[in-house]
Amino acid sequence: MSDLLTAAQMRAIEQAAIESGDVTGLELMERAGQGVVEAIFEEWPELDEAGDVAGGQPPDPRGISGNRKRAVVLCGPGNNGGDGFVVARLLQGRGWEVEVFLYGDAEKLPPDAKVNYERWLQIGAVAEYTSKLHMHVLKGDFDLVVDALLGTGASRALDGVLGNTLTVLSASMSGKERKHKRVAIDNPTGTNSDTGVQLDFDHVEWTGFDADLTVTFHRSKVGHWLDFAADVCGKIIVKDIGLEAKPLTKAGKSSLAVPVDERVWLLDGPTRSLGKHVGHKYSHGHALILTGGSGKTGAARLAARGALRVGAGLVTLGVPPSAQQEVACQITALMLTRVGDATALDVILGDNRLNALCLGPGMGLERARDLAPVALAAKRATVLDADALSAFADDPEALFQMLHENCVLTPHGGEFAKLFPDVGAKLAAVPTKGPAYSKVDATREAAARAGCIVLYKGADTVIAAPDGRCSVNAAVYERAAPWLATAGSGDVLAGFITGLLARGFAPMAAAETGAWLHVESARAFGPGLIAEDLPEMLPQVLRALAPEG
Numbered sequence: 001m002s003d004l005l006t007a008a009q010m011r012a013i014e015q016a017a018i019e020s021g022d023v024t025g026l027e028l029m030e031r032a033g034q035g036v037v038e039a040i041f042e043e044w045p046e047l048d049e050a051g052d053v054a055g056g057q058p059p060d061p062r063g064i065s066g067n068r069k070r071a072v073v074l075c076g077p078g079n080n081g082g083d084g085f086v087v088a089r090l091l092q093g094r095g096w097e098v099e100v101f102l103y104g105d106a107e108k109l110p111p112d113a114k115v116n117y118e119r120w121l122q123i124g125a126v127a128e129y130t131s132k133l134h135m136h137v138l139k140g141d142f143d144l145v146v147d148a149l150l151g152t153g154a155s156r157a158l159d160g161v162l163g164n165t166l167t168v169l170s171a172s173m174s175g176k177e178r179k180h181k182r183v184a185i186d187n188p189t190g191t192n193s194d195t196g197v198q199l200d201f202d203h204v205e206w207t208g209f210d211a212d213l214t215v216t217f218h219r220s221k222v223g224h225w226l227d228f229a230a231d232v233c234g235k236i237i238v239k240d241i242g243l244e245a246k247p248l249t250k251a252g253k254s255s256l257a258v259p260v261d262e263r264v265w266l267l268d269g270p271t272r273s274l275g276k277h278v279g280h281k282y283s284h285g286h287a288l289i290l291t292g293g294s295g296k297t298g299a300a301r302l303a304a305r306g307a308l309r310v311g312a313g314l315v316t317l318g319v320p321p322s323a324q325q326e327v328a329c330q331i332t333a334l335m336l337t338r339v340g341d342a343t344a345l346d347v348i349l350g351d352n353r354l355n356a357l358c359l360g361p362g363m364g365l366e367r368a369r370d371l372a373p374v375a376l377a378a379k380r381a382t383v384l385d386a387d388a389l390s391a392f393a394d395d396p397e398a399l400f401q402m403l404h405e406n407c408v409l410t411p412h413g414g415e416f417a418k419l420f421p422d423v424g425a426k427l428a429a430v431p432t433k434g435p436a437y438s439k440v441d442a443t444r445e446a447a448a449r450a451g452c453i454v455l456y457k458g459a460d461t462v463i464a465a466p467d468g469r470c471s472v473n474a475a476v477y478e479r480a481a482p483w484l485a486t487a488g489s490g491d492v493l494a495g496f497i498t499g500l501l502a503r504g505f506a507p508m509a510a511a512e513t514g515a516w517l518h519v520e521s522a523r524a525f526g527p528g529l530i531a532e533d534l535p536e537m538l539p540q541v542l543r544a545l546a547p548e549g
């Protein structure tokens with residue numbers, strides 16, 4: 001999958017293509033409409049029978065309409081609506097019966113949309129989009145409903161006519177009983193294409209357009225992978241509309257978000273190690289994972305198992321004396337060392353072969369506060385998770401001052417909001433104007449402030465570096481793994497990242513690769529997963545990726 005674009009980036013690319021004279025806006029709109037129609041028939045070939053009419057040919061004027069497929073196209077007031085008029089015309093050209101509804105004032109349509117509105121008027125009617133529309137659709141025996149109401153220009157709260165109708169339409173026709181398919185053009189109305197967040201609407205159970213398929217153009221948009229949108233896009237198909245990637249300026253490029261895929265592992269996963277002696281355990285690094293006290297060591301043990309499975313040569317658990325017995329009884333391939341306090345840790349870190357640290361899982365707030373300064377002063381690649389983040393909730397600045405560029409912070413939503421309260425508040429706010437602020441923006445801002453990698457967890461995990469690099473590891477669509485939301489799963493993730501750091505992965509690559517493998521391990525196991533299973537699935541996942549690795 002290629003870069004993910006914001007609405008502004010997409011507009012800039014379109015604008016540059018239009019200004020270069022290579023293509024007109026009208027041509028782009030035609031290609032967009034064609035792309036949607038192609039995607040519909042690729043996804044549902046059965047819809048292409050088009051009654052008794054050959055694809056692409058005008059309908060038989062004798063009108064044997066019994067078998068004709070029927071579509072409702074809902075058009076909005078902008079260019080997304082313009083795409084809808086193109087789709088209506090092309091479907092009709094393939095013999096479909098098409099009903100078109102317009103939300104908004106035809107006189108105020110932007111120029112290209114207006115042209116396509118008028119082209120449609122030559123061959124069909126346009127009805128007003130009213131709050132009663134859903135009744136019509138519900139009663140009708142339609143094969144397809146096309147949402148061309150709002151696309152990348154959706155910018156504010158929905159009004160009652162738009163919101164109520166979409167809610168009733170979606171809510172009353174979900175599930176298998178529904179006969180028709182639903183396609184959203186560019187993004188389902190009710191979502192913001194930058195943030196994936198649901199547009200505001202004063203309705204308790206507001207759902208928006210719940211699509212089976214979302215057809216977008218040139219590149220997928222960031223919002224397709226984040227938040228609520230991932231629940232309602234159905235499936236994403238990206239259609240080429242003849243735009244080249246080049247017009248993004250250098251500044252624009254550095255603000256791209258990229259999706260994480262198997263390349264993060266394949267790049268150097270199978271071979272990455274520290275020294276020339278690939279076969280030696282120290283050449284695969286040595287991770288130190290600090291545990292909590294007696295009765296609280298499970299989380300760190302999970303992390304340690306993850307670090308070992310992902311290929312760290314050695315993994316040692318740093319335990320307080322009170323937990324030594326407990327941990328010793330539980331481990332085999334892992335090692336154990338006493339880390340009673342900060343002084344003890346300082347001594348242990350005199351061994352330079354300890355090249356990656358993990359602080360946080362089950363550690364306890366007090367121990368985390370005590371040990372973090374020494375651990376961070378040692379300047380080893382370090383993962384800070386769970387208690388190592390919460391320990392600084394009252395004074396995040398104290399933590400930021402100690403962090404260095406080889407650190408990876410792995411907060412979930414609650415921890416993120418405590419460490420970066422102003423950023424969290426911006427993310428939670430419902431924007432009424434201006435560009436919307438997404439989880440991508442928030443994670444980037446947090447990484448810049450912390451001066452290290454921030455991995456903001458969720459089904460839509462976002463990973464950012466202080467220099468603006470950013471990637472999205474989304475466990476949605478065909479990668480959905482809802483069973484990953486299980487106790488201890490985050491500890492294993494911290495362990496994966498620590499193990500990769502020990503092997504010499506750069507912090508950003510370690511975070512991306514760890515997050516990607518985490519989801520793959522969950523998918524390989526399937527429902528019923530518990531955190532202990534995640535490290536054990538890794539060999540299978542890695543074998544499938546690089547059998548010789």
Ligand SMILES: NC(=O)C1=CN([C@@H]2O[C@H](COP(=O)(O)OP(=O)(O)OC[C@H]3O[C@@H](n4cnc5c(N)ncnc54)[C@H](O)[C@@H]3O)[C@@H](O)[C@H]2O)[C@@H](O)CC1
Binds near residue numbers: 187
């Ligand atoms: N610009 C281009 O050249 C192309 C644009 N394309 C299509 O154009 C879309 C973007 O077009 P626009 O920028 O016109 O944006 P949209 O068509 O998404 O929406 C803009 C219109 O909706 C109104 N609006 C925004 N939020 C609203 C709300 N909550 N309730 C009611 N009305 C609201 C705005 O006032 C404006 O009239 C893309 O998503 C894509 O589908 C494609 O045709 C490809 C080419």
Ligand SMILES: [K+]
Binds near residue numbers: 147185186187
């Ligand atoms: K739409």
